[in-house]
Amino acid sequence: MRLKIKRIKEVMGFNTLRLCMLVVVMILAVIFYDIFSKGAGIISWEFLTKPPVDGMTKGGIFPAILGTFFVTAITAILAVPLGMGCAIYLNEYARDNGLTRFIRLSIRNLSGVPSIVYGLFGVTLFVDMCHFGTSILSAGATLGLMTLPLTITASEEALKTVPRSYREGALALGATKWQSIRTNVLPFAIPGILTGTILGLSRAAGETAPILFTGAAFFLPDIPNSIFSQFMALPYHLYIMSTQHHNISLVRPIAYGTALVLIALVFLMNLVAVIIRYRLRKRGMAHG
């Protein structure tokens, strides 16, 4: 009898968990289906390579794709080296005391700051104080700041997975601390660092709030010619097309098409992360 109750509990527990998983998968599937079914129709070579025309009721979204690409590049240039450096310092060099614990806590909290707050901060710091104006540089730097806590945390987690014995082994052979980190710790942490970083970057690529006041333009059919130009961006274009346009119902398909391109882009970045990881793992003779 006792056994039977145990068995029932087991089955119920298992099915509850399975239900949770199914709900999540369904939500995802519905979102994908919705966007794909409404957006796929408009995707064409022209949509991807031409600027919007006729009051943004026709044409493509090329400037927005390009803008998002440039801004994300600036974000990466800023957030990746800085984040990795910071993580290496925190994990390998800094002593584990009250101060470093406080710094770590602050970094974690920073990743919880709403993106619109980063946007406001970006205006003050980059647009005004640094005189970058509303530009690709300002927007990229703002997104870089926003991504930094994520890259630091991801890099630190990746460094933590490298066993202590690799560091000790290298040092015992007469390696300097930096040599041991560079040749015997980083190579094994890089796949993890990359995955976390690219995830952070793909989130940044889809943000609207931080670029809203720092450089994104409503309509700018010309290709930006320097990092000090304003730009169009996919998430902002999507926002315009679905809330600010003078004829929202007419441009609905364009909005969905933009959403699809944005999702595809994010998906592509994650795919690249997976491939890099796989490649490095094959070459690096998986540790652990």
Place this chain on the structure above:
Amino acid sequence: MDKKIRMKAKDVDFYYGPVQVLKRIDLDIFENNVTAIIGPSGCGKSTFIRLLNRMHELVSNARLEGSITLDGKDIMAPEVDPVEIRRKVGMVFQKPNPFPKSIYENIAYGLEVNGVRDRDFIEQKVVESLKKSALWEEVKTRLHESALRLSGGQQQRLCIARCLAIEPEVVLFDEPCASLDPISTHKVEALILELKKDYTIVIVTHNMQQAARVSDHTGFFYMGELVEFDKTEVIFTRPRDKRTEDYITGRFG
């Protein structure tokens, strides 16, 4: 005693934060001898030998008093580079810790970080150290395979080879056979006796027979103190201290 003293610990007190782990240790390590360190778990054996190549500095709240010398020179002196000490005083760890690289690269690594660029020299050193550590016959056909695919005993001998490749003068072994089967243990012991001709060796071990078989001098640590230090035959046949006798006869520990 007629032998030359290579390393000497004098009045060594050692602390992790507020906790004193070693108390007034005085111990001499003789050239071309095997010095065994025995004692119950947690008595500070690993802590002590990690002082000998300054590995204790990796722990941020570690504090050392007293002096440790190598050929009469204080190795803790502020002007001494720990990297220099670790090249002269090599270490093989309790758990085999090959790097996730090929067998060849594992051995080449120590040479490369020490600035050796000559590929021929590295190649020659790899072969030589593998022969010295009695691993050559088993791995000569697969030098470029991952070291992680070796058995535990082979991994430990690879770590020994890796250590020998950079030509240390003193080699520290921290329970090198702790995770090995009797056959591998026997190989490592034979190797230690062989190495003693060219190197000065310190070995931590939990195995009394091993200490008796391979060492010339033995130190018995108990709760952070060096209770007794003497020729191995003296320690094992007529120890002066009751605690040493109890330990080696297996009455506690």
